[in-house]
Amino acid sequence: MLGLIVRRAASSLFTLILISVVVFAGLEFMPGDACTAHLGRDGKGAVLEACRARMGLDAPPVKRFTQWAGDILRGELGTSMQREKPITEIVGWRLRNTLVLSAVAALIGIPLAVLLGIIAGLRRDRLFDMAASGTALVAMTIPEFVSATLLILVFAVGLGWTAGVVTIGYKAPLLEMVSAAFLPAVVLSMVLAAHIMRMVRASVIDVLKSDFVLMARLKGVPQQQIIWRHVVPNSLLPVISVIGLTVAWLLGGVVIVESVFNYPGLGRLAVDAVGDRDLPLVQAIALLFGITYVVTNLMTDIAALLLNPRLRTYRA
Amino acid sequence: MTLLAIDGLSIAAAAYGPDAPPVIDGISLSVAEGESLGIAGESGSGKSTLLLAMMGLVQDGLHRTGGKACFAGVSLLDRDDRELTALRGGRLAMVPQNAGTALTPSFKIGQHIDEALRLHTGLAAVARTRRTVELLRQVRLPDPESLLKRYPHQLSGGQLQRVAIAMALAGEPQALLLDEPTSGLDVMTQQRIIELLGEIRSQRAMAAVCVSHDLGVLAQLCDKLAVMYAGRIVEFGEAGRVLAEPRHPYVKALVASVPRLSSISLPRPIGGAAPGLSERLAGCSFLPRCSRAGSDCTGQQPPLQALRPGHLVACRYPEEATQAATSSPAPVIARPAAEVPVLQLENVTVSYRRSSWLSPQQQPPAVSGLSLTLMQSEILALVGESGSGKSTVLRAIAGLWPLAGGSITCSRAADEHERRRAVQLIFQNPDSSLNPRHRVEEIIAQPLRLYFHMGPEEIRATAMRHLASVELDPRYLTRYPAQLSGGERQRVAIARALAAKPSILLCDEITSALDVSVQAAILHLIHDLSRSQGVAVLFVTHNIAAAAALADRIGVLHEGQLAELGPTAAVCSTPQHSYTKTLVRSARAWTDQLPPVS
Numbered sequence: 045m046l047g048l049i050v051r052r053a054a055s056s057l058f059t060l061i062l063i064s065v066v067v068f069a070g071l072e073f074m075p076g077d078a079c080t081a082h083l084g085r086d087g088k089g090a091v092l093e094a095c096r097a098r099m100g101l102d103a104p105p106v107k108r109f110t111q112w113a114g115d116i117l118r119g120e121l122g123t124s125m126q127r128e129k130p131i132t133e134i135v136g137w138r139l140r141n142t143l144v145l146s147a148v149a150a151l152i153g154i155p156l157a158v159l160l161g162i163i164a165g166l167r168r169d170r171l172f173d174m175a176a177s178g179t180a181l182v183a184m185t186i187p188e189f190v191s192a193t194l195l196i197l198v199f200a201v202g203l204g205w206t207a208g209v210v211t212i213g214y215k216a217p218l219l220e221m222v223s224a225a226f227l228p229a230v231v232l233s234m235v236l237a238a239h240i241m242r243m244v245r246a247s248v249i250d251v252l253k254s255d256f257v258l259m260a261r262l263k264g265v266p267q268q269q270i271i272w273r274h275v276v277p278n279s280l281l282p283v284i285s286v287i288g289l290t291v292a293w294l295l296g297g298v299v300i301v302e303s304v305f306n307y308p309g310l311g312r313l314a315v316d317a318v319g320d321r322d323l324p325l326v327q328a329i330a331l332l333f334g335i336t337y338v339v340t341n342l343m344t345d346i347a348a349l350l351l352n353p354r355l356r357t358y359r360a
Numbered sequence: 361m362t363l364l365a366i367d368g369l370s371i372a373a374a375a376y377g378p379d380a381p382p383v384i385d386g387i388s389l390s391v392a393e394g395e396s397l398g399i400a401g402e403s404g405s406g407k408s409t410l411l412l413a414m415m416g417l418v419q420d421g422l423h424r425t426g427g428k429a430c431f432a433g434v435s436l437l438d439r440d441d442r443e444l445t446a447l448r449g450g451r452l453a454m455v456p457q458n459a460g461t462a463l464t465p466s467f468k469i470g471q472h473i474d475e476a477l478r479l480h481t482g483l484a485a486v487a488r489t490r491r492t493v494e495l496l497r498q499v500r501l502p503d504p505e506s507l508l509k510r511y512p513h514q515l516s517g518g519q520l521q522r523v524a525i526a527m528a529l530a531g532e533p534q535a536l537l538l539d540e541p542t543s544g545l546d547v548m549t550q551q552r553i554i555e556l557l558g559e560i561r562s563q564r565a566m567a568a569v570c571v572s573h574d575l576g577v578l579a580q581l582c583d584k585l586a587v588m589y590a591g592r593i594v595e596f597g598e599a600g601r602v603l604a605e606p607r608h609p610y611v612k613a614l615v616a617s618v619p620r621l622s623s624i625s626l627p628r629p630i631g632g633a634a635p636g637l638s639e640r641l642a643g644c645s646f647l648p649r650c651s652r653a654g655s656d657c658t659g660q661q662p663p664l665q666a667l668r669p670g671h672l673v674a675c676r677y678p679e680e681a682t683q684a685a686t687s688s689p690a691p692v693i694a695r696p697a698a699e700v701p702v703l704q705l706e707n708v709t710v711s712y713r714r715s716s717w718l719s720p721q722q723q724p725p726a727v728s729g730l731s732l733t734l735m736q737s738e739i740l741a742l743v744g745e746s747g748s749g750k751s752t753v754l755r756a757i758a759g760l761w762p763l764a765g766g767s768i769t770c771s772r773a774a775d776e777h778e779r780r781r782a783v784q785l786i787f788q789n790p791d792s793s794l795n796p797r798h799r800v801e802e803i804i805a806q807p808l809r810l811y812f813h814m815g816p817e818e819i820r821a822t823a824m825r826h827l828a829s830v831e832l833d834p835r836y837l838t839r840y841p842a843q844l845s846g847g848e849r850q851r852v853a854i855a856r857a858l859a860a861k862p863s864i865l866l867c868d869e870i871t872s873a874l875d876v877s878v879q880a881a882i883l884h885l886i887h888d889l890s891r892s893q894g895v896a897v898l899f900v901t902h903n904i905a906a907a908a909a910l911a912d913r914i915g916v917l918h919e920g921q922l923a924e925l926g927p928t929a930a931v932c933s934t935p936q937h938s939y940t941k942t943l944v945r946s947a948r949a950w951t952d953q954l955p956p957v958s
Binding site: 254256258259264265281353354 | 417441444445446447448449453454456458461462464465466468475476480511513527531
């Protein structure tokens with residue numbers, strides 16, 4: 045069991061190394077470099093040489109990679125030329141904001157999805173199931189920028205309950221950030237919940253057909269206890285890994301939602317950095333997204349290991 | 361006093377509309393206190409539907425069209441689940457067919473039994489734990505205290521079946537319903553479970569109803585026996601009587617199709633196939649397969665009448681009590697005398713050990729030091745329980761798993777490609793070994809295209825010939841596997857193997873998923889094919905009686921090693937190894953009471 049976790053963590057580490065290589069190589073193969081991007085039309089001759097020397101871009105690629113990777117291990121992500129600040133300083137707060145947004149979305153979406161999925165599965169093909177499954181299908185299909193715009197139209201413009209865009213700064217206190225994240229989080233949780241709900245529903249339907257549920261009936265277990273003791277725990281196990289994947293996907297979805305709501309997070313920063321051709325910053329953000337994805341997946345796998353008796357008691 | 365009474369019960373498939381053909385049709389049965397009843401039948405006979413109805417359950421897709429089922433005066437089918445919870449698992453308990461899937465995977469063993477005790481006894485938590493340990497000890501499970509904390513997947517099939525029995529006993533039932541209590545278990549485990557059930561019954565004076573396709577299990581467990589065919593009871597009486605002197609033509613044929621060790625010869629198959637749900641006749645359903653039928657067998661089903669007190673038969677022309685079999689046994693073709701070796705295994709060792717730098721693990725090899733020679737047109741049976749390495753041997757011969765040591769020589773194959781053709785493997789379960797999206801023609805065409813590069817016309821002609829050799833009609837060419845019965849599917853799988861013109865046929869438990877009468881037919885087919893086409897057959901099975909019926913020689917595998925190898929007659933009459941002795945003893949435990957095949 046411990047061996048499994050160690051093995052799983054080792055393969056995650058390997059994935060992270062691969063990601064860093066790919067991110068570095070991606071920028072390396074692009075025409076030009078950070079200095080030509082930064083200097084634009086001035087980027088020639090002595091000015092360019094000086095910039096390259098300052099940024100250490102005149103060294104061979106392998107040396108620059110080890111330098112970059114070593115800095116990351118020490119917790120330094122480099123310097124943004126455009127913003128003339130260390131990247132760690134720019135990214136830090138915004139990473140917190142994005143995590144707040146994702147957490148609020150997950151806290152709204154996951155419990156809702158699990159609950160709806162269980163009820164829809166138990167009442168298969170009845171009115172509630174058809175309504176819930178139909179809504180989920182629609183929620184999955186509508187792109188975030190459409191649903192975000194619609195929500196702004198209804199709740200901000202129409203009802204006036206909340207502001208349409210986030211106006212607070214990126215260093216706002218946590219509590220303010222949470223309340224600002226609410227509407228964007230609702231948009232994110234719609235798609236998230238739809239995916240998870242459909243999985244839970246399918247899993248519940250599967251388990252309802254299983255021999256052990258029939259056996260529980262024949263053993264005289266009352267219906268309510270069959271559902272909460274036999275059906276639900278066993279139908280949620282296979283869903284855990286899907287929940288993990290969907291949460292990891294959330295981090296991709298934030299790019300769009302943060303832009304629409306002007307939310308001061310990592311996603312909007314990524315869009316801005318690309319617009320400014322701030323290559324070191326783009327590189328750092330890409331790496332951060334990669335790390336978050338891998339860590340989320342690792343945590344899901346460990347959770348699945350701990351919750352599933354079949355895996356938990358596995359002896360290597 | 362009557363405990364369980366079924367009266368004229370009919371259940372039909374809802375999807376077929378108001379004129380639905382019944383799944384079970386006008387069943388009347390009763391079980392008195394302390395009595396045990398066996399219900400025998402092949403797949404599709406409706407026996408499981410009947411057993412569930414006795415628990416007050418009609419499955420989704422089925423509905424009751426008439427009659428009733430009562431337990432101790434309570435009508436079971438007129439109440440909903442809520443009213444039956446107190447009864448089910450309490451005074452009326454059931455042991456499921458496959459405990460491996462019937463136990464909730466997230467529940468510990470202790471929780472399973474504790475739940476039954478909580479629902480059906482007034483015991484407090486501490487007393488329940490004590491009682492759980494007691495019950496586990498009663499079903500002879502070792503170290504019950506540590507078992508409480510374990511999960512179902514950590515136990516073997518036999519142990520799980522014992523847990524399921526303990527769970528059923530928790531509510532102190534007056535009647536215990538057993539659904540195929542031993543199917544899927546090894547012969548030895550099966551024998552131990554049967555002994556345990558007999559023991560429990562004698563201690564508790566509890567009534568039992570046991571449903572099985574295995575006449576042997578029923579002969580050992582039950583006083584009374586009802587045999588079902590196409591949803592109806594065709595014969596009922598004292599279990600020993602019915603098996604020793606079957607009077608219904610179907611029951612007689614069924615008994616004759618059981619391979620037995622007392623007279624080593626191929627069992628006699630029943631011609632034709634059991635009717636599907638929509639093919640059931642208004643008259644006697646066995647009519648198309650019956651050799652005794654008269655003109656009045658059509659139109660109206662024969663009533664279940666007493667031939668003598670306590671022995672009921674639903675047939676207008678019952679067999680005579682002492683009459684010889686209606687047809688002589690199929691002629692057995694003698695084996696050609698010439699001994700030409702086609703396959704040689706020398707000191708073969710196969711290991712599933714998979715070690716990597718992260719987890720070096722040591723496991724004993726699955727097969728070690730196995731040597732044997734297979735002659736042309738010889739049938740060699742390999743017998744052993746699960747985990748004995750018998751399937752591993754086949755995989756190694758087929759080249760699906762590398763050898764850890766020793767050598768396998770196939771004298772008919774010059775290279776690897778030739779060997780793939782010359783050695784053909786037939787799998788246990790034809791449901792999963794045939795591509796469900798391919799028609800029979802395409803299934804047989806694949807080896808023809810691969811090995812002989814035939815064109816479409818030639819393929820059709822050859823496929824038809826191969827179908828004929830497995831006794832299937834050419835019109836099966838256009839059917840999909842789902843449109844065939846289990847036995848027909850296995851025939852198609854055999855035809856596919858034959859299409860490669862093999863010199864060696866590897867059969868991996870090919871009859872164990874089939875009904876006993878279908879098994880008899882497949883055994884015949886394999887025998888005839890081997891003799892007429894000179895194919896050598898390696899027949900792997902856990903059923904020593906089936907092995908004895910078919911094979912020229914028998915090899916017994918035990919823990920990855922060849923415990924015994926010799927001519928069939930010698931191995932069965934004077935087994936040497938202790939494992940073989942137990943195997944032969946448990947196989948003979950009941951077949952000896954069957955009438956000899958004449």
